[in-house]
Amino acid sequence: MNILANILPFFLKEIDNFSRREIISFAYLSIEKILGFSKSDCILNSNYILSDEDISSFEKIIVDIKKNIPIQYVLGETHFYNLKFNVNSSTLIPRPETEELVRYILSHNFSSVLDIGTGSGCIAISIAKNSKASIDAIDNSKEALEIAKFNAILNSVDVNFMFNDVFGFSVTKKYDLIVSNPPYVLNSEKKYMHQNVIDYEPHNALFVEDFNPLIFYEKIALIASKNLNSNGLLFFEINEKFGEQIIDLLLKLNFVDIELKKDINGRDRIIKSVFK
Numbered sequence: 001m002n003i004l005a006n007i008l009p010f011f012l013k014e015i016d017n018f019s020r021r022e023i024i025s026f027a028y029l030s031i032e033k034i035l036g037f038s039k040s041d042c043i044l045n046s047n048y049i050l051s052d053e054d055i056s057s058f059e060k061i062i063v064d065i066k067k068n069i070p071i072q073y074v075l076g077e078t079h080f081y082n083l084k085f086n087v088n089s090s091t092l093i094p095r096p097e098t099e100e101l102v103r104y105i106l107s108h109n110f111s112s113v114l115d116i117g118t119g120s121g122c123i124a125i126s127i128a129k130n131s132k133a134s135i136d137a138i139d140n141s142k143e144a145l146e147i148a149k150f151n152a153i154l155n156s157v158d159v160n161f162m163f164n165d166v167f168g169f170s171v172t173k174k175y176d177l178i179v180s181n182p183p184y185v186l187n188s189e190k191k192y193m194h195q196n197v198i199d200y201e202p203h204n205a206l207f208v209e210d211f212n213p214l215i216f217y218e219k220i221a222l223i224a225s226k227n228l229n230s231n232g233l234l235f236f237e238i239n240e241k242f243g244e245q246i247i248d249l250l251l252k253l254n255f256v257d258i259e260l261k262k263d264i265n266g267r268d269r270i271i272k273s274v275f276k
């Protein structure tokens with residue numbers, strides 16, 4: 001593997017636990033990360049000579065891919081809403097359905113935002129990049145907040161990241177918009193998930209107890225009822241199983257104009273409500 005043209009065949013020869021299409025995609029993502037070449041650059045530079053350091057970086061990536069570590073963690077980065085984000089095992093890998101949430105949020109008017117459970121900062125940072133709003137974001141993972149702060153710098157935006165636990169929430173400021181994609185996967189749903197999610201993604205970002213599945217929604221709706229301006233907006237990403245129950249709890253707290261939206265796969269995934 002001493003020239004660029006050999007990388008793809010090398011990945012295909014070495015990796016056998018993914019489909020050909022996935023392996024090709026991993027190879028191009030790795031080339032972009034290590035050499036900075038896009039797919040079309042690869043054609044133009046097929047005879048580019050790899051240094052020993054390049055070769056050992058590719059070999060290390062292949063070892064990690066073979067261990068079933070998600071490619072985003074192997075490379076330490078991913079794309080979300082056309083922006084680059086660093087990720088590691090302390091941050092959830094941002095998902096495409098969350099991009100839909102951001103797209104929907106950005107079709108509204110607001111000038112201040114609080115993102116609860118920010119993780120990599122993907123929601124807060126993509127809103128900051130595409131609006132003029134001032135943005136605060138909290139998480140109870142110090143490690144995730146370090147990555148989120150780095151991602152704000154990477155994307156040249158200002159977000160005020162704060163260490164705060166939602167269950168000891170201590171922010172008194174009022175906002176036009178509060179958004180949260182909190183942990184919502186039931187412990188009993190683990191058996192349906194890909195093993196590499198269970199093995200490598202942070203469990204505190206994903207799972208809730210079956211006997212109390214709405215614990216985050218109840219607490220965040222309560223926070224929103226105190227920290228939203230009048231006519232303020234509350235957006236949730238949700239587990240498709242709990243749309244009706246979350247609507248009920250919002251109604252009890254006097255939220256109005258509640259909308260339940262489906263993602264591209266037809267699953268109930270986003271709830272918007274307004275605080276009067």
Ligand SMILES: C[S@@+](CC[C@H](N)C(=O)[O-])C[C@H]1O[C@@H](n2cnc3c(N)ncnc32)[C@H](O)[C@@H]1O
Nearest residue numbers: 094117118119139140141165166181182183205
């Ligand atoms: C589903 S992840 C969402 C991450 C990111 N917002 C996204 O959409 O990709 C939930 C986030 O909530 C954070 N979290 C979990 N429990 C929390 C708590 N008690 N207080 C504050 N944040 C919490 C986790 O650290 C994680 O970053």
